[in-house]
Amino acid sequence: MVQFSDAFRQDLAELMRWRRDVRRFRTDPVPGPVLDRCLQSFALAPSVGLSQPWRLRRIGSAAARTAARDNFRAANADALRGYRGARAETYAGLKLSGMDDAPEQIAVFCDDATTQGAGLGARTMPETRRYSVVCAIMQFWLAARAEGLGVGWVSILDAPSLCAAWKTPKDWTLVAYLCIGWPRDDDTAPELERLGWEERRAMPPLEML
Amino acid sequence: MVQFSDAFRQDLAELMRWRRDVRRFRTDPVPGPVLDRCLQSFALAPSVGLSQPWRLRRIGSAAARTAARDNFRAANADALRGYRGARAETYAGLKLSGMDDAPEQIAVFCDDATTQGAGLGARTMPETRRYSVVCAIMQFWLAARAEGLGVGWVSILDAPSLCAAWKTPKDWTLVAYLCIGWPRDDDTAPELERLGWEERRAMPPLEML
Numbered sequence: 001m002v003q004f005s006d007a008f009r010q011d012l013a014e015l016m017r018w019r020r021d022v023r024r025f026r027t028d029p030v031p032g033p034v035l036d037r038c039l040q041s042f043a044l045a046p047s048v049g050l051s052q053p054w055r056l057r058r059i060g061s062a063a064a065r066t067a068a069r070d071n072f073r074a075a076n077a078d079a080l081r082g083y084r085g086a087r088a089e090t091y092a093g094l095k096l097s098g099m100d101d102a103p104e105q106i107a108v109f110c111d112d113a114t115t116q117g118a119g120l121g122a123r124t125m126p127e128t129r130r131y132s133v134v135c136a137i138m139q140f141w142l143a144a145r146a147e148g149l150g151v152g153w154v155s156i157l158d159a160p161s162l163c164a165a166w167k168t169p170k171d172w173t174l175v176a177y178l179c180i181g182w183p184r185d186d187d188t189a190p191e192l193e194r195l196g197w198e199e200r201r202a203m204p205p206l207e208m209l
Numbered sequence: 210m211v212q213f214s215d216a217f218r219q220d221l222a223e224l225m226r227w228r229r230d231v232r233r234f235r236t237d238p239v240p241g242p243v244l245d246r247c248l249q250s251f252a253l254a255p256s257v258g259l260s261q262p263w264r265l266r267r268i269g270s271a272a273a274r275t276a277a278r279d280n281f282r283a284a285n286a287d288a289l290r291g292y293r294g295a296r297a298e299t300y301a302g303l304k305l306s307g308m309d310d311a312p313e314q315i316a317v318f319c320d321d322a323t324t325q326g327a328g329l330g331a332r333t334m335p336e337t338r339r340y341s342v343v344c345a346i347m348q349f350w351l352a353a354r355a356e357g358l359g360v361g362w363v364s365i366l367d368a369p370s371l372c373a374a375w376k377t378p379k380d381w382t383l384v385a386y387l388c389i390g391w392p393r394d395d396d397t398a399p400e401l402e403r404l405g406w407e408e409r410r411a412m413p414p415l416e417m418l
């Protein structure tokens with residue numbers, strides 16, 4: 001039985017406290033070996049039926065990045081039109097993506113048609129394939145933060161239209177667009193809290209059913 | 210800038226290597242303070258728009274547990290009928306849930322109608338609310354393993370019918386049914402691999418778009 005120490009558990013809690021959704025990046029590159037180490041955590045993630053349905057693409061070309069940025073801008077302008085008054089003002093002042101600066105950008109998809117795992121566990125809840133991809137992303141996020149890297153998850157996207165622009169295989173669903181790089185600053189409080197959009201709430205006591 | 214050490218990063222990778230989907234539990238109880246510490250990692254998880262949409266219920270009463278177990282058995286029998294020959298034989302021999310033994314069982318829902326976060330980031334991709342819940346579950350899973358606890362995620366369930374049996378609020382979606390307890394054994398290889406259902410594959414090199 002492998003045992004972990006109190007010191008490790010404390011550091012793990014610290015890591016979770018300092019992990020942030022980062023949108024402000026320095027532009028200096030991420031060394032390949034560092035990124036590779038972080039990406040190893042994908043292969044260690046749990047997946048329904050051992051289906052490992054995650055598929056990754058490094059978004060590196062000008063064309064692929066422009067498609068993503070244009071898609072984000074349109075979705076973000078649309079979202080802004082959904083708010084009124086003070087909310088709209090706050091929203092307009094938020095920085096919701098690091099796509100202009102992040103040196104590394106990775107699109108993470110789920111292959112909903114994979115035959116790996118022969119469908120085990122995904123018959124009644126096929127969404128667990130996408131959830132497996134999210135588990136892998138969360139492990140990557142923590143591994144990256146442990147290296148000092150920031151990760152930002154952009155979800156203000158029209159995913160089907162972006163996948164069409166990228167000519168993504170038809171069975172793949174975009175789960176996340178990740179911006180990755182060295183963060184400009186560090187904080188234990190989320191930017192949305194610091195800028196007055198929303199406050200974190202404590203976990204309520206666990207109710208029994 | 211908080212820095213983490215090489216030793217911590219190595220332990221974090223070890224934690225990910227030893228984390229398993231556990232289905233074989235000892236029946237001795239999980240001390241309350243240990244479980245509480247692990248549950249703290251929910252509140253530290255990222256969530257779209259800071260919406261914190263996770264909702265937890267401890268499944269403790271005989272009625273609530275029986276509803277879950279019966280639901281699993283029916284869904285599992287259904288799933289078995291979907292396989293033929295050697296696959297069906299292997300499937301029938303797998304232990305796919307620890308619901309009979311796990312001392313702690315927690316249902317994790319997503320409140321799809323929460324107003325917290327005012328919908329930020331979830332307009333075009335509302336599924337990111339459920340993905341936020343999965344992020345929190347993954348953090349809990351790692352925190353639990355760091356305490357020596359095993360977690361098993363049961364997805365062979367007819368979720369709408371189980372939610373109806375539990376009289377779950379109508380806007381809540383079941384994301385995961387978690388079995389929690391001290392594992393009977395420990396391995397770096399998933400049980401599905403050891404029992405010949407599927408093999409883990411290495412991550413392919415990152416392709417550039």
